Amino acid sequence: MLSFNREKCVYCKLCENVCSFRFTQQVRPSVAAIRIGREGKWGLPSARICDLCKDLEEGPKCVAACPEDALGVSDGGVIAWDDEKCTRCEVCVDVCPNKAVAYDTDSDRIILCDLCGGKPLCIEWCPEQVISA
Amino acid sequence: MKYKGYKDQILTVDLSRGEIGRRSLDEAMVEKYIGGRGLAARILYDEIKAGAEPYSPDNRLLFITGPAAGTLVPTSARFAVGAKSPLTGTLSVGYAGGHLAPVLKYAGYDGILFKGKSPKPVYLVIDDGRVEIREAGHLWGKDTFETEEALKKELKGDFEIASIGQAGEKGVSYASIASEQHLVGRGGEGAVMGWMNLKAVAVRGTGGVRMGVDGRAGIEACFELHDTIRKNPVKAAFRDVGTTGMLIPVNDIKGQPTRNFQQTYFPAASEVSSDRMKPWFIRFESCSGCPVACGSVTRFRVEGAEIVTERIEHQSVGAFATNCGVSDLARVFQAHDLCDRFGMDTISTGVSIAFAMECFENGILTRGDCDGLELRFGNGEVLKPMVEKIARKEGIGGLLARGVRAAARELGRGSERYAMHVKGLEMPGYDPRAFFGMALNLATTSRGADHNKAFTIAAEFLGVLGDFDRFAYEGKPKLVKDMQDSTVIIDSIIMCMFTVDLGISVDLYARAVNLATGMDIGARDVYTIGERVNNLERMFNIREGVGGTEDGLPDRFAREPGSDPDGHTVDVSKMLPEYYALRGWDEKGVPTPERLRELGIEP
Numbered sequence A: 001m002l003s004f005n006r007e008k009c010v011y012c013k014l015c016e017n018v019c020s021f022r023f024t025q026q027v028r029p030s031v032a033a034i035r036i037g038r039e040g041k042w043g044l045p046s047a048r049i050c051d052l053c054k055d056l057e058e059g060p061k062c063v064a065a066c067p068e069d070a071l072g073v074s075d076g077g078v079i080a081w082d083d084e085k086c087t088r089c090e091v092c093v094d095v096c097p098n099k100a101v102a103y104d105t106d107s108d109r110i111i112l113c114d115l116c117g118g119k120p121l122c123i124e125w126c127p128e129q130v131i132s133a
Numbered sequence B: 001m002k003y004k005g006y007k008d009q010i011l012t013v014d015l016s017r018g019e020i021g022r023r024s025l026d027e028a029m030v031e032k033y034i035g036g037r038g039l040a041a042r043i044l045y046d047e048i049k050a051g052a053e054p055y056s057p058d059n060r061l062l063f064i065t066g067p068a069a070g071t072l073v074p075t076s077a078r079f080a081v082g083a084k085s086p087l088t089g090t091l092s093v094g095y096a097g098g099h100l101a102p103v104l105k106y107a108g109y110d111g112i113l114f115k116g117k118s119p120k121p122v123y124l125v126i127d128d129g130r131v132e133i134r135e136a137g138h139l140w141g142k143d144t145f146e147t148e149e150a151l152k153k154e155l156k157g158d159f160e161i162a163s164i165g166q167a168g169e170k171g172v173s174y175a176s177i178a179s180e181q182h183l184v185g186r187g188g189e190g191a192v193m194g195w196m197n198l199k200a201v202a203v204r205g206t207g208g209v210r211m212g213v214d215g216r217a218g219i220e221a222c223f224e225l226h227d228t229i230r231k232n233p234v235k236a237a238f239r240d241v242g243t244t245g246m247l248i249p250v251n252d253i254k255g256q257p258t259r260n261f262q263q264t265y266f267p268a269a270s271e272v273s274s275d276r277m278k279p280w281f282i283r284f285e286s287c288s289g290c291p292v293a294c295g296s297v298t299r300f301r302v303e304g305a306e307i308v309t310e311r312i313e314h315q316s317v318g319a320f321a322t323n324c325g326v327s328d329l330a331r332v333f334q335a336h337d338l339c340d341r342f343g344m345d346t347i348s349t350g351v352s353i354a355f356a357m358e359c360f361e362n363g364i365l366t367r368g369d370c371d372g373l374e375l376r377f378g379n380g381e382v383l384k385p386m387v388e389k390i391a392r393k394e395g396i397g398g399l400l401a402r403g404v405r406a407a408a409r410e411l412g413r414g415s416e417r418y419a420m421h422v423k424g425l426e427m428p429g430y431d432p433r434a435f436f437g438m439a440l441n442l443a444t445t446s447r448g449a450d451h452n453k454a455f456t457i458a459a460e461f462l463g464v465l466g467d468f469d470r471f472a473y474e475g476k477p478k479l480v481k482d483m484q485d486s487t488v489i490i491d492s493i494i495m496c497m498f499t500v501d502l503g504i505s506v507d508l509y510a511r512a513v514n515l516a517t518g519m520d521i522g523a524r525d526v527y528t529i530g531e532r533v534n535n536l537e538r539m540f541n542i543r544e545g546v547g548g549t550e551d552g553l554p555d556r557f558a559r560e561p562g563s564d565p566d567g568h569t570v571d572v573s574k575m576l577p578e579y580y581a582l583r584g585w586d587e588k589g590v591p592t593p594e595r596l597r598e599l600g601i602e603p
Helices: A014-024 A061-065 A091-095 A121-125 B027-033 B036-047 B100-107 B144-155 B166-170 B189-195 B215-231 B234-240 B242-252 B274-280 B314-322 B329-342 B346-361 B380-392 B396-400 B404-411 B436-444 B476-493 B497-502 B506-517 B523-543 B576-583 B593-598
Strands: A035-038 A045-048 A071-073 A079-081 A102-104 A109-111 B010-014 B019-023 B060-065 B079-084 B091-096 B111-115 B122-127 B130-135 B160-163 B177-179 B182-184 B198-204 B281-285 B295-302 B305-310
Touching: A014 A035, A014 A102, A014 A109, A014 A121, A014 B215, A061 A071, A061 A091, A121 B215, B019 B130, B027 B036, B027 B523, B036 B060, B036 B079, B036 B091, B036 B111, B036 B476, B036 B523, B060 B100, B060 B189, B079 B100, B079 B182, B079 B189, B091 B177, B091 B523, B100 B122, B100 B160, B100 B198, B144 B160, B144 B177, B144 B198, B144 B329, B166 B189, B166 B380, B177 B189, B215 B234, B215 B497, B215 B506, B234 B242, B234 B497, B242 B274, B242 B314, B274 B281, B274 B295, B295 B329, B305 B329, B314 B329, B314 B346, B329 B346, B329 B380, B346 B380, B346 B396, B346 B404, B380 B396, B396 B404, B436 B476, B436 B576, B476 B497, B476 B506, B476 B523, B476 B576, B506 B523, B523 B576, B523 B593
Parallel strands: B010 B111, B122 B198
Antiparallel strands: A035 A045, A071 A079, A102 A109, B010 B019, B060 B079, B060 B111, B079 B091, B091 B182, B122 B130, B160 B177, B160 B198, B177 B182, B281 B295, B295 B305
16 A cells, blocks of 8 residues: 655656556556645645555445456455456446546556555655655 | 657637637658747747737747657656747747646647637636637736636636736736746747737646557656656755755856846845745745656745745846845845736846836936836845836836837937847846857847757856856857757757756757657757757748847947956857858858758748
8 A cells, every 4th residue: 555745745746647657558647546636826735545445444445336346455455456357337436535546448447556566656756755655 | 640749739729719729730840840849930930920010910829838748758847838029029939837738738739829819808728628718807917826726716626727917918028927836938928818818728638648658668768867867966956956056156256147237246145045045945846747846835024924935046036136236035036926926027027127227327217217216226125116017017117018128219318238138038147248158149049038048057167068168259159059959859848948957968858759759869860950940940030030130249248347357258249150150041140041951941
């Protein structure tokens, strides 16, 4: 699971850019698994990231809501997505409380943070060491 | 379009008719002109009729991005805005960072070409494929920060905004266009936008941009460019002190324009130095996709009020502090902050005030002419009222809002010799007497005295790009030509000018183009493209009657030695013949038909 230090974030959005490129082969921040927002001018940034719904007793909402059983928590502690089972109904996108799940129309896939298989690009690319795993 | 990086679509907006259209780019055109400045030169040369009045339906206002905007290429979140300048009568293209450029690409557009004049104030809203002209009566009269805040509230979403303030509405000749605290400055593009009754452009985009590379290898290739910048020691300097770190070293070598360029050393420089700004620091801010984050949010108090703004740059210190002789840093920051809000170029504003101060001290302007203000060098109290008067074109501000060239023409009585400009554009804060290469660059740049068209300071002083004797004439024509040509690619990709000092070489700029687009260009192509664009800009100006006779500096620099004990002056005419010859131009500074043919330009 990623954590984010908003005090140090400079709102460069490099994490969104590289994340979306890895998943979709284009830079498309609107579907990145990490999204940075900001409230007003000079406001501190905030991040939308998957936290596995750790505060919910029943576990990740997307997993529970998926009608096709295409999502599950993997051994690596990330949400695993099954391309075969998925019908692209996008219920997972709708129910995510952090808005950290997206569907990319162009590459036709559901995007969820998978920690890049162990070495997250967002951490490598962040010039400010704002993100950690 | 076989090249990546582009959306292959430019929005066309006819504000007189309220019509919105779309046109595509073509491959041959982007191969020759890349994007940003290059495309602006080509499109505006073709679109703007010879002799067009800047404030007329014959002018155009082009917002244009480069192929790297919205990609993984570092520092590429920049957009350009071009028009025929109301200040200089030449082609003028300005640049700003922030977050707008990538979002325009994500919405599906490389640029927006405006023409005509809306019958009433409007703004353009782009929400992916939905584009609409909306009424902006409720925004008219607001400053740029207020406009942006109001629009973000009104549109309820992640929109990025570019807007004009009161200066653009009123037609201040050097009005700028703001996106956050990033301004397209210098040539008065904001005034053209104001004439069009166009208050703002708001953009939201949720699409993507493809690159010339993909996969893990593509990510790694792009990261190499980021890493070059991240590891460069100069990065820390851009963070810690910004460009204001230049003040003390440049002042120490007698290169800091002071009191309207009468002197080149400001005794109170330490009072307005970066060290004095440090206690005001709050936090860093970045443009999209940049690993530097040189934006420094600051908080300070002036006249009992607290102001939060971005740390000023060296040029604003030069204009408001040293050239006006003002050593009160808070008042200098205040003047800069007001310029950002009114949407007005800080160099031209400060140098216009400095011009008025020299006129005042020489009896050409009286207290009565200046609305009762004691317009003396060093009087920091006049900065705020003067900036306000210029933005509103009130009293003496009405005269200065036209720039020093026009002001001196109207005022006469010898004031012309205090008007520090080239081709009508006010001079920046590196004194040409201390940097002969910069002198030649300022004299020859197509939009007038623009130090960023060949930042020779890197080669003549910082030692970043070679080691040139500042006072030598020899070698400068070649240095200036090469730098003017290589700078074109930075302005066309569009990357940040600061990357010149951050280890990005001409080879790496070529690589940036290739990564973004899938082209295969090298350093030689970079120089050819640069030369092509500089020639086309030259042809635009010649068509407007601005030719080689305007390649020069104010007399002061050849006659008065400034504060340098060795008494250096600079005579640009000693370098011009060689510069023209290197460019393949005739002795009048006109490109020869042969050279234009070689460069593939059909003007």
